[in-house]
Amino acid sequence: MGHEVRYRVRGGSQLHGTVFVQGAKNAVLPMIGASLMASKGRTVLRNVPIIEDVRRAVELARAVGAKAELHETERTLVIDASSLSSPVLPADIASRFRGSFLFVPALLHRFGEAVIEGVGGCNLGSRNLDFHYNGFKRMGATVTEQVADNGDGIIHIKAGDLRGGTLYCDTPSHTGTENLIMAAALARGTTLIKNAALEPEVLDNIALLQAMGAKISGGGTGFVTVEGVGELTAVEHTVMPDRIDAGVFVMAAAITGGDLNLVGATLEHLGVAADKLEQMGVEFHQQGAVLQVRRDRTLRPINVITDEYPGFATDLQSPIMALSCFAEGPSYIYERIFDGRFKLADELAKMGADIEVDGNRAKVNGPRGLRGAEVEAHDLRCGSALVLAGLAAEGETTITSAYYLDRGHAHTAERLSQLGADIVREVG
Ligand SMILES: CC(=O)N[C@H]1[C@@H](OP(=O)(O)OP(=O)(O)OC[C@H]2O[C@@H](n3ccc(=O)[nH]c3=O)[C@H](O)[C@@H]2O)O[C@H](CO)[C@@H](O)[C@@H]1O
Ligand SMILES: C=C(OP(=O)(O)O)C(=O)O
Structure with a gap:
């Protein structure tokens, strides 16, 4: 993991100004996987977020033999996958981020097999x-699991020649849909994927694959049809803006009673979260590709049920839990996607929050004025929620284990400081 990352936040400043929404983590990761399917030429991805998950994905692409150059200032990634050399996703990189599993279809097509030593x-x-x-x-693959000497499971997927078929997701899995679409893109024959995910990032990845020559229809309907083609070519593509990053900045304005211009944010991409935030008292004004947001009235309590897109995104559930602490009355949160996403409640309690957790339901008893404390980011969105809490708390909040936050948000301290926040990132 390297050095410990901490953020120190002094609360109390209202945020004002203009912020640039980063490129989407959950769009760029499958795109890096997709770029490995092009056996000739160089793929150019623009608007790439400079986050730890992208750095890990670049390391992983290099580990399987691709030439990958991340030009951080230009937010551009150039990948040449013409000479892949290994079907193995090594544990030390692959187990550090979820997106590693999105490399599997490319390895299956390029090597007829993929060995996954870890998924993070x-x-x-x-x-x-x-x-x-x-x-x-x-589609014709065999999947076997073997236990390594250290006890870790190693997954071996073999697929001499993938063929199309009728596939489904029991629930519309985000990366599941992306992986099956990518596997089908170069498979023999036609594939139908039922109950496919509708997330904007899935559609952005379909757009990239189509530009590469894939024949895909039905994106955004729940039924995706893929007609396999013989090869995919390297192209240039601009990654869509990150709707979760946008949502966190909306809540940064809301929690501090500020007003912000979010460059690149699209209200529609927030799905039901936009309506819930409006109900809480946030005002939105979409002006072309800039979303204006402000909150100058009392925060009202809210009822949130997480769901697949366009439902309330689970990745915004932790941030809204932090915001709800300041609402005038009890808020109710029902987490339906993940069964272990409430570790944040204990951390907010260290800051003075009153949150009752019962299984996958939480009741946030607002309003509570939070005070600064030392708290731990147990996961990425727990980290962003604690930054939000720190922005509105009295005194100083120290967020430890903040590598998680850096997994998914770029230049957090710099972007918030430019808006008037008192926040620093420390390493060591
Ligand atoms: C890299 C990436 O894009 N990550 C996102 C992706 O994760 P990820 O793609 O892992 O999330 P999924 O949509 O697959 O998972 C949602 C739920 O379905 C279950 N499930 C999923 C697949 C499967 O084969 N079997 C199964 O039971 C999972 O255990 C989980 O409870 O979508 C999540 C839900 O929007 C987001 O929080 C993550 O930020
Ligand atoms: C859960 C998340 O990501 P990942 O699937 O990459 O762990 C997230 O982005 O909050």
Whole structure:
């Protein structure tokens, strides 16, 4: 993991100004996987967020033999996958982020096999991969698990020649849909994926694959049809803005009673979260590609049920829990996607919050004026929620284990400081 990362936040400043929404983490990761499917030429991805998950994905692309150059200032990633050399996703890199599993379709097509020594991602309770495995198997692959000397499971997927078929997700899995679409893109024949995810990032990845020559229809309908083609070509693509990053900045304005211009944010991408925030007292004004947001009235309590897109995104559940602490009355949160995403409640309690957790339901008893404390980011969105809490708390908040925050948000301290926040990032 390297050095410990901490953020120190002094609360009390209202945020004002203009902030640039970063490129989407959950769009760029499958795109890096997709770029490895092009056996000739160089893929150029623009508006790439400079986050730790992207750095890990670049390391992983290099580990399988691709040439990958991340030009941080230009936010541009150039990938040449013409000479891949290994089907193995090594544990030391792959187990540090979820997106590693999105390399599997490319390895299956390029080598006829993929060896997965580890899959990471935030620890949010059970995070199964059976929809991916079952889909690959229906396309003709075999999946076996072997236990390494250190006790870790190593997954071996073999697929001499993938063929299209009728596939499904029991629930519309985000990365599951992306992996099955990518596997089908170069498979023999036609594939139908039922109950496919509708997330904007899935559609952005479909747009990239189409530009590469894939024949995909039905994106955004729940039924995706993929007609396999012989090869995919390297292209240039601009990654969509990160709707979760946008949502966190909306809540930064809301929690401090400020007003912000979010460059690149699209209200529609926030789905039901936009309506819930409006009900809490946030005002939105979409002006072309800039979303104006402000909150100058009392925060009202809210009822949130997380769901797949366009429902309330689970990745915004932790941030809204922090915001709800300041609402005038009890808020109710029902987490339906992950069974272990409430570790934040104990951390907010250290700051004075009153949150009752019962299984996957939480009641946030607002309003509570929070005070600064030392708190731990147990996962990425726990980290962003604690930054939000710190912005509105009295005194100083120290957020430890903040590598998690850096997994998914770029230049957090710099962007918030420019808006008037008192926040620093420390390493060591
Ligand atoms: C890299 C990436 O894009 N990560 C996002 C992706 O994660 P990820 O793609 O891992 O999330 P999924 O949509 O697959 O998982 C949602 C739920 O379905 C279950 N499930 C999923 C697959 C499967 O084969 N079997 C199964 O049971 C999971 O255990 C979980 O409870 O979508 C999540 C839900 O929007 C987001 O929080 C993550 O930020
Ligand atoms: C859960 C998340 O990401 P990942 O799937 O990459 O762990 C997240 O972005 O909050």
